[in-house]
Amino acid sequence: MKRALLALTGGLAALTLAFGPAPGPWATEEFPAGDARLLVAERIDADTTWTAGFRRSGEGKQKPLRPVLFSREDSSYSWKRIPTPLDDARTRINGIGASPEGDAWLVGDSDEATRTIHTAHHDNTGWKLAPAPLPEGTLGGGFLGVAAVDHDDAWAVGWTQPDGPLLTFHGLIEHWDGAAWRQVVPPALDTDYWSLGGITAIAPDNVWAAGTIGTPDGARPLLLHYDGTSWTRQPAPELDSLKGEFTAMASNGANDVWAVGRVERGAAGTDHGLVAHFDGTRWSVVDAPVGQGRLYGLTVEGGAVAVVGAENGSKPIGARLQYGSWQALRLPAVGTQDTMPVGVVTTGRSLTVVGVATNTPAAGEERVMLPFAIRGF
Template sequence: MTRRRGAATTPAVPAVPIVLAALAALLLTGTPPATAADAPPPTAADARSAPGWTVDAFPAGNAALQDVGRGGGRSAWAVGRREIGLERGRISYQPVAFVRDEPGAAWRQVELPAGLEASTVAPDGAGGTWVTGSRQGDSVPLGRYRAGRWQLQEVPLPAHVTGGGLTALASAGGPRDEWAVGYYQPDDLLTFHGLIEHGDGTSWQPVPVPDLGTDYWTLTDVAAAGPSDVWAAGSVGTADGWTNPLLLHYDGRAWSKVAAPDLDARYGDLVRLVVAGPGDVWAVGTETGPTRQDRTLVAHFDGRAWTVQPTGLGDGKATGAARTPDGVAVVGYRRTGGGYQPIGARLTRHGWEPLGLPAGPGPEGRIPGGVLSAGEHLTVVGVAPTGRAPDGAPLPPLPFSLTR
């Protein structure tokens, strides 16, 4: 799976989450990959196809949203990037961030500091918001937004790297006990290794990680039930060139790999974690492999073991999850010929129930990237592909937000 730079062959990169794949391509080539697709605005067809959902307004312009998270109070953030034109024959992008004050309100754009990427967003545990992403070099910039002002920090990467990225952050015991996970690319190698960083309120430092016996693994989410009960999820490479779902746990002393027979025997990855409390943890991702038939993957930890749950979502990719008053909500998408069908389900007292997400006004549908819960309200955020230009190049996607 690993190759030296300049080798004649290209490594077979296992399937990884959309966001991580985009960041990986950025580090490997220095050029962001082409995104899916600018389209007509939402219409009343949304309301007819999925009663109960309302379409939330975004500022004009394209944006490929890559993450969504809660801010202070009832506010929510969505981050990603915007296509701004061509430079030396390549598409140029700029990071973008949006915020709104309560469910159903219109989104507004927030100006980002120079040099700050925006593919990851999370609450900082003290009423503020973290925003970060990926970068070539030996550190990754991390921005904290609080009371209308930005503060920037540099998160150091391990020695001898080409670059890396942070994919998730979580507060375990307040602003002096925070965790960040992600990945880095070792210098001169076409592969990726997982990254765990700890923040003490002043600085961030990499921490030791377990030896997984592989040359490829990445982490995409981290969540905490307390200072000595922290979970991380992602994927780990296999000898046959695919990935297995990966779970790590921190017990207050060290990180270790979690044995989960119901997950370890499957090909795929995990992209989101939801911690409802000690002994009540959810992991969401996609099961895939040599058949190349994606199936949504949702697993639950009850304090004793991890077991895969029958959600009824079936084929597709799960991309987001959120804790709800009754349990958890999961969203994702399914390929449908030339388009994308948004899918989702919610665990209630009566079992799993479909969310009935509207397909969108255009033929290419919608791709949910995340879901937020605020009381009884759910908000699903993502991108709406909008087709191709006459020369065949994909048009920039529009952001979407649905609330009910």
């Protein structure tokens, strides 16, 4: 799956993060009080950024997941909670998508009772629920990414768990036609394990999706393309048969498509950040200075690209391509224990990186994950 579901636990004593001044050019932005696990960030329009995920609610150890959405206007350096029709559902918000017309989508996990996947659509009339069908013969599933071309043309991708004696996962592709989500037949991949985590829609006949596929030699990065008629598998960039996956995608036109994730290198199979680029003809691996870890967030605007992630889920990593040159992003530690960036957006010359941070809990206390956002130039 695109992002591992980590436990969130209570404990008011752990709710204060050691923010303080960020080293170098980075500055912190305020969030409303409370714990939350952020999973995604997206630029909604010329002035607005959203970030979303989930939090735990209720009493006891088995606290249900509840979705959470935050918004920030460019004129403000603080975030506010945005109510959505998903707020009472038991789901995460795994993906955010926006169309040029101003429509926005939130997508999440499946609902066992209704056999649907939670999604919500926002347009100039407000929010509407838009549940998507869960395929027959599956135990559950969800969407991990969503991309919109316009109000009646959007795509969502993710995963399902087939009902059977073996633990397997199959990818899921669905299309919004303006009235409902409809399942789309994926290409034949001849495997019992594959999933999709990232998607970018360039035009009605040009959509890319990315994820991971199981092979006899382990998981490999997976790329699919829609040409207006059908989805087909596309050659992934040469990775010397390395194990890995793609987690996110973004594009700036048909000849400038990007995907990020991880590959395993060395005898120990250590994760290293993976950046790949499509120039309109072929995909190739890009030597970005990210080092060890996994990349989760990606933004593309004009000739600038930024990628962020974490090493071992605790140390922030990232890099930026600007004016034809890559530079490492010196992302500061936010929590005293873990700092895990999950998303990045571009606002003019500045970058905003969002993620989850934790402090080292005191003896007998449970750790709590809190959202963070840092802004740099």
